[in-house]
Amino acid sequence: MTKTIKFTIKHEWIVPLTDNRARIGITDFAQQELGDIVYVENAEVDDKVNAGDSLGVIESVKAASDFYAPISGTIVKVNESLEDEPEKINSDPYEAGWLVEIEFTDPSELEQLLDEAAYQNLIAEGEE
Amino acid sequence: MSQDALKRTPLFPLYEQYGAKVINFGGWALPVHFSSIIDEHQAVRGAAGLFDVSHMGEFLIEGHQAESFLNYLLTNDVTKISINQAQYTAMCYPDGGTVDDLLVYKLADDRFLLVVNAANIEKDFNWVAEHASRFAGLSISNISDQMAQLAIQGPQAEQILQQLTKTDLSQIKGFHFLQEIEIANISDILVSRTGYTGEDGFELYLANSEAPKLWQALLAANDAIMACGLGARDTLRFEARLALYGQELSDKISPLEAGISFTVKLNKPADFIGKTALAEQKAAGLKRKLVGVELLGRGIPRHDYRVLTAEGTEIGVITSGTHSPSLKKHLGLALINTDYSEVGTTVYIEIRNKLVEAKIVKTPFLTKK
Numbered sequence: 441m442t443k444t445i446k447f448t449i450k451h452e453w454i455v456p457l458t459d460n461r462a463r464i465g466i467t468d469f470a471q472q473e474l475g476d477i478v479y480v481e482n483a484e485v486d487d488k489v490n491a492g493d494s495l496g497v498i499e500s501v502k503a504a505s506d507f508y509a510p511i512s513g514t515i516v517k518v519n520e521s522l523e524d525e526p527e528k529i530n531s532d533p534y535e536a537g538w539l540v541e542i543e544f545t546d547p548s549e550l551e552q553l554l555d556e557a558a559y560q561n562l563i564a565e566g567e568e
Numbered sequence: 569m570s571q572d573a574l575k576r577t578p579l580f581p582l583y584e585q586y587g588a589k590v591i592n593f594g595g596w597a598l599p600v601h602f603s604s605i606i607d608e609h610q611a612v613r614g615a616a617g618l619f620d621v622s623h624m625g626e627f628l629i630e631g632h633q634a635e636s637f638l639n640y641l642l643t644n645d646v647t648k649i650s651i652n653q654a655q656y657t658a659m660c661y662p663d664g665g666t667v668d669d670l671l672v673y674k675l676a677d678d679r680f681l682l683v684v685n686a687a688n689i690e691k692d693f694n695w696v697a698e699h700a701s702r703f704a705g706l707s708i709s710n711i712s713d714q715m716a717q718l719a720i721q722g723p724q725a726e727q728i729l730q731q732l733t734k735t736d737l738s739q740i741k742g743f744h745f746l747q748e749i750e751i752a753n754i755s756d757i758l759v760s761r762t763g764y765t766g767e768d769g770f771e772l773y774l775a776n777s778e779a780p781k782l783w784q785a786l787l788a789a790n791d792a793i794m795a796c797g798l799g800a801r802d803t804l805r806f807e808a809r810l811a812l813y814g815q816e817l818s819d820k821i822s823p824l825e826a827g828i829s830f831t832v833k834l835n836k837p838a839d840f841i842g843k844t845a846l847a848e849q850k851a852a853g854l855k856r857k858l859v860g861v862e863l864l865g866r867g868i869p870r871h872d873y874r875v876l877t878a879e880g881t882e883i884g885v886i887t888s889g890t891h892s893p894s895l896k897k898h899l900g901l902a903l904i905n906t907d908y909s910e911v912g913t914t915v916y917i918e919i920r921n922k923l924v925e926a927k928i929v930k931t932p933f934l935t936k937k
Contacts, residue, residue: 475589475799476606478891479868479898481920497920499868501605501891502799 445534446510446550447559453534454510454553457541461516462550465538466498466507466529469563474500477529480522483540487515491549495540498529510553513544577622578716578776579783586787586795594687596623599797608800609893612765616722617796618786621764621771622779625689625712627682627696633703634678636838641699642672643823643846645836649674654743654762658823658831659695660842664849665819668692669811669828671762673745681758681773683717685813699841716779720786720793721769721804728790729770735759737770752785754778764801766808766936806888809860809901809932815871815887816858816901824849825903827858827931856884859909860931861900863917865924869900874918875908875926883908886917894934901931 445455451470456462471477479499489495489509497504518540522528529537544550554562574597583590588599599620601608611617629638638646644657651674659667668688673681684692693710700706720729730737732752737759740746745760751772758773774782787795802812809827811817816826823832824846834847863869869889876882884904892899900917908915911930916923 472589475601476604479866481867499891501803501893502600504868504870 445556446553447556447562448508448510448553449562450508452507452510454542454550456547456550459547460545461541461543462511463538463541464495464510465533467559468533471530471533471537474498474503474505476501477526480526480529480539482518482522483515485515485518489513489515489542498526507539509542511542511544511549512546513542515540516543517541575623577620578779579620579622582780582783588795588797593623593798596686598623599795600799601797602795605797605799605803606893608794608796609803611792611794612722612767612796612800612804613894614723615792615794616720616724616728616769616790617765617794617800618783619719619721619796619798619801620716620779620783621719621801622716622776623686624717625684625686625692625710626715626717626773627684627693628709628711629680629682629696629700629706630678630708631703631706632678633706634680637700637703637706638672638680638682639836639838640702640840641696642670643832643840643842644672645833645838646672646674646680647836647838651676652745652747654745654760656743656828656831658817658828659692660823660840660846661819662842662845664822664824664842664845666813666817666821666823666826667695667819669813669817669823669831673758673760675747688813714776716774716776718772718774718779718782718786719763719765719769720772721763721765721796722767722793724790724792725767725769728786728793729759731789732785733759740770752782752789754782754785757782764810765804766810766932766934767804768936802888803890803893806890806899806901807892807894807932807934808936809858812888816903821903822846822849825854825856825858854906856903857906857909858887858931859902859904860929860933861886861889861902861915861917861926862929863898863900863924863926865926867917867919867922867924868898869902869917869919869926873900875902875904876916876918876923877908878914878916880923883915892933897933899929899933900926904928
């Protein structure tokens with residue numbers, strides 16, 4: 441199995457931790473676009489989601505934005521520290537600012553996501 | 569919309585070098601922030617910030633009947649201000665709804681400058697022109713495209729601006745201004761002690777061509793001043809409960825309801841557009857008014873969210889809401905049924921189909937130290 445980071449076109453990242461478990465967050469590009477993050481309404485443990493479903497809402501000073509499940513599965517852990525320190529998503533989006541962990545059943549869904557190079561291309565195109 | 573199709577201020581070419589994140593702001597390409605909304609907000613509360621607000625509209629009203637005309641057009645009493653004095657006022661429809669809120673600058677006895685909201689420039693100009701025809705010898709011109717405006721705001725604004733001019737700025741009192749001032753070797757600047765942040769500060773009006781030079785000179789003058797975007801402008805004006813047209817004010821919301829009744833002079837001798845309706849509204853008692861709400865549960869109140877009672881009856885709507893960077897609370901302004909407007913009343917805000925508890929609090933949320 442691959443432990444490589446994958447990305448969605450909606451700017452979430454997902455990193456497999458084991459064969460059936462992965463950690464999800466939003467990308468550095470996404471946190472920069474949002475600006476100062478001041479509130480997170482996160483998913484709850486045991487929530488069952490399909491790929492593309494909303495997992496919750498991240499609010500910056502300016503606005504509220506949904507974030508989405510890159511793959512289908514059951515939420516098994518949420519980053520509770522974001523309740524008091526949502527700004528971790530700005531300062532450390534790939535580590536301390538992770539959002540949820542998901543238990544998934546269909547690893548092939550991961551294959552449909554973007555790899556790092558494809559994601560960087562997507563951002564570069566958007567900025568032109 | 570592609571950014572190429574958006575209107576630009578004369579400062580646009582400089583945004584990138586100062587790190588701006590540019591967004592579509594009502595058809596204008598404007599910086600939402602340069603570094604971070606919160607950092608810029610704190611800079612203005614603690615030291616000074618510089619804003620490009622050149623998108624604002626400016627109209628010149630000239631003629632011997634200019635004052636009479638404006639006293640008919642506007643709800644405040646223009647006859648109360650002297651030359652080099654400014655006044656915050658509203659412009660209403662006959663039914664009391666608001667066309668716009670604006671500043672009037674008395675440049676001379678027969679010459680006034682109106683500063684209007686960018687989103688309303690065309691609507692306002694048509695409205696002004698339509699009513700001007702009743703007054704003889706008036707000249708009205710829309711000079712929005714020739715005029716830039718920079719706002720330097722914060723407790724250190726005077727000190728920093730003073731570094732760049734020989735004019736004694738301490739002589740300019742609040743809501744007063746001086747004309748044809750030289751700053752940073754740029755001449756013919758109107759320097760007004762006004763702002764939209766709840767802090768001391770100045771708004772500087774000048775020709776487009778000189779604006780980039782002034783921007784650069786102000787930011788280079790002192791390490792304490794920070795380039796600020798419209799995101800911080802919004803959180804700053806929100807904490808100070810300064811109305812934003814399209815949110816606290818609209819064609820459906822009167823200045824009385826929006827809590828700016830000090831701009832409505834029902835007792836001024838002149839008749840003015842909206843007077844009858846506003847007088848009736850006042851006599852009957854306002855059915856709704858603008859209040860502050862503080863969230864007790866989790867979430868952030870946002871524009872257009874509904875305000876309800878514990879029983880689920882709708883009693884109002886959030887006009888503006890955000891995380892307050894100064895108070896670190898989640899606050900909103902709400903236009904609410906007067907019966908529920910007393911400070912301390914418990915209300916509920918509907919956030920993504922959930923009711924979140926909130927209480928009515930005093931406004932402005934923050935007052936100048």
